[in-house]
Amino acid sequence: MRDPYRKYNHKNRAFILTFTEEAMSNAPYAVEVEAGKSYWLCSCGKSKGQPYCDGSHPAGTIPNEHVAEKTGTAYFCGCNKSKNGVMCDGSHKGT
Numbered sequence: 001m002r003d004p005y006r007k008y009n010h011k012n013r014a015f016i017l018t019f020t021e022e023a024m025s026n027a028p029y030a031v032e033v034e035a036g037k038s039y040w041l042c043s044c045g046k047s048k049g050q051p052y053c054d055g056s057h058p059a060g061t062i063p064n065e066h067v068a069e070k071t072g073t074a075y076f077c078g079c080n081k082s083k084n085g086v087m088c089d090g091s092h093k094g095t
Contacts, residue, residue, distance in 0.1 A: 025050065025078030028088035033068035040065055041076060041086050051076045 029051040033039060041064045042050055044057040053063035066086050068074060074087070081091035 026092050027078055028075040028092070029078050031074050031076060033066075033071065033074045035068050035071045038065050038067050039074075045080075051078065 031039070031051065040053045042053045042057070043064050044061045046056045046058070047054040048056065057063065064086050066074070066076070076086055077084075077088045077091075079092035081094075082089045083091065
């Protein structure tokens with residue numbers, strides 16, 4: 001079983017992201033984002049508004065914050081196998 005906690009560095013800030021073993025999608029979520037805006041992403045797989053957190057997570061689960069570096073399309077991981085934090089790195093192609 002995979003460690004549900006993963007360290008991730010973004011702009012010299014360290015985060016510990018929590019992931020579930022439950023895949024939310026076997027493809028990335030393509031989302032239009034605005035530079036500097038925060039996006040709170042589901043980390044438990046329970047949200048009905050994937051990839052965003054809707055507050056339906058179990059107690060103790062924290063959504064993952066992503067601050068967009070630039071305006072455009074972001075590809076958020078849906079398979080929970082990315083080694084690139086909340087961003088898709090293509091790991092779903094191996095499943």
